[in-house]
Amino acid sequence: MRRLVALPLKKSFQLAYQSIRVRFFRSLVTTMSLVLAVAFLSFTQAGNDITQGLVNSGEPALLSALTHAGYDIHPEGGAVTGSAKQRWIVFLSLLVCIVGIINAQLMSVTERFREIGTLKCLGALDRFIVRLFVIEATIQGLAGAISGAIIGTLVAIAASCLRFGFSSASFIPWADLATTIFMGVGIGTFLSLLGVLYPAIIAARMQPVEAMRVEQ
Amino acid sequence: MTDTKQIVRVTGVTKDFDLGKIVVKVLKGIDLEIESGKYISIMGPSGSGKSTLFNMIGGLDKPTAGKVFIDEVDIAQLDAYELAWLRCRKIGYIFQTFNLIPVMTALENITIPMTFAGVSNDDALQRGMDLLDQVGLTGRHGHRPSELSGGQQQRVAVARALANSPSIVLADEPTGNLDLTTGGDIIKLLKELSLERGVTVISATHDYKMLNVSDQVVWIRDGRIDKIQERDELDIKTGGLENAHM
Numbered sequence: 253m254r255r256l257v258a259l260p261l262k263k264s265f266q267l268a269y270q271s272i273r274v275r276f277f278r279s280l281v282t283t284m285s286l287v288l289a290v291a292f293l294s295f296t297q298a299g300n301d302i303t304q305g306l307v308n309s310g311e312p313a314l315l316s317a318l319t320h321a322g323y324d325i326h327p328e329g330g331a332v333t334g335s336a337k338q339r340w341i342v343f344l345s346l347l348v349c350i351v352g353i354i355n356a357q358l359m360s361v362t363e364r365f366r367e368i369g370t371l372k373c374l375g376a377l378d379r380f381i382v383r384l385f386v387i388e389a390t391i392q393g394l395a396g397a398i399s400g401a402i403i404g405t406l407v408a409i410a411a412s413c414l415r416f417g418f419s420s421a422s423f424i425p426w427a428d429l430a431t432t433i434f435m436g437v438g439i440g441t442f443l444s445l446l447g448v449l450y451p452a453i454i455a456a457r458m459q460p461v462e463a464m465r466v467e468q
Numbered sequence: 469m470t471d472t473k474q475i476v477r478v479t480g481v482t483k484d485f486d487l488g489k490i491v492v493k494v495l496k497g498i499d500l501e502i503e504s505g506k507y508i509s510i511m512g513p514s515g516s517g518k519s520t521l522f523n524m525i526g527g528l529d530k531p532t533a534g535k536v537f538i539d540e541v542d543i544a545q546l547d548a549y550e551l552a553w554l555r556c557r558k559i560g561y562i563f564q565t566f567n568l569i570p571v572m573t574a575l576e577n578i579t580i581p582m583t584f585a586g587v588s589n590d591d592a593l594q595r596g597m598d599l600l601d602q603v604g605l606t607g608r609h610g611h612r613p614s615e616l617s618g619g620q621q622q623r624v625a626v627a628r629a630l631a632n633s634p635s636i637v638l639a640d641e642p643t644g645n646l647d648l649t650t651g652g653d654i655i656k657l658l659k660e661l662s663l664e665r666g667v668t669v670i671s672a673t674h675d676y677k678m679l680n681v682s683d684q685v686v687w688i689r690d691g692r693i694d695k696i697q698e699r700d701e702l703d704i705k706t707g708g709l710e711n712a713h714m
Contacts, residue, residue: 256586257553257585270571274571275571367570371569373561374555374561374580374581375553375557376584377549459528460528461529
């Protein structure tokens, strides 16, 4: 018989949730960079979706408003996609976001060195530690990405209403916006997980002797 | 029966720390046998290798040469899973800095090793409450470590160390961060629990209050065992101190 230590999944969620709740402000700051990046991504994408919806509407007043706003409208109705520059800016914002997440998570690991060492002394395996950090990052990632995607899309809708008048609201392509929100949530959660991977591995590899060290 | 059982056996253990340019020989060949159920103090000046030896016994560090047996199992032969199991079920750790998990309540701190050991939630809570009673913290189960005093935190740590009924409790300077009276209380508690449960207590310490309750004192000097004194040899030496303390 193998002598195994265990950490049930339910308990892992409980621990991760507790850790976020107690360090709520800190988690909020970590999550904020994700919220902003995903909001920017969703805002850009939703803006394109809405413009596309307006073009498809074929209303002469809206088309002239679009042309006036600087969009090149082809009579045959080509697809509206973001410019290369726009895509680069979104990409860069996501890149900055992930570096921010790695930084915040590394600090959180350093802060909890003793805690991790103690857990290992009590019998925790490396993978328990990784699991705790990954669950924490998933919760933060989902919360941050959902709020970011919704904020970004709402701002895009509000912006289009202001620019093209409230009559444009009837041409908003809701299905495309929903896809945009889902995509934003997916990308945000993925970034959060990507960002925690390296810090979690560092945490898991830490030797339990560290818990014994007095200075810190 | 258990009197003669060797719970910990250390044979020819050396430990070198490679600091790049120089190699520091911290332990220079330690042979030690610890009987089950005894209260052992490891004493020695800082830098004597006391903590290193202590970490070896706890399976937290591997010796450069020599073997450490816990319950007749060579811990160098264990893989990561078995080592985790050993730390979880066989050994209870008490730290100088208490090392409670700050985000958990006293009760949760005590039940976490039981969760690792696969004890069901209800049983763990019940045993946790019993342990809190035993260490004199009845009614404090909902408090976080930051809401407890140093002595109370160390009591929680003692309860946590005993959670899975280990055979060995390793205490690293358990009184180092406590004042005289509180430290004395913790030592008394450890001694009582050791007698009550027949658990072997091994503590590394500077604290001469420890000597009063120790069955055996191992003096470490410069990486070697200087001498091992039994209880009765000690009384003569520390009689004065003991009277002063009582």
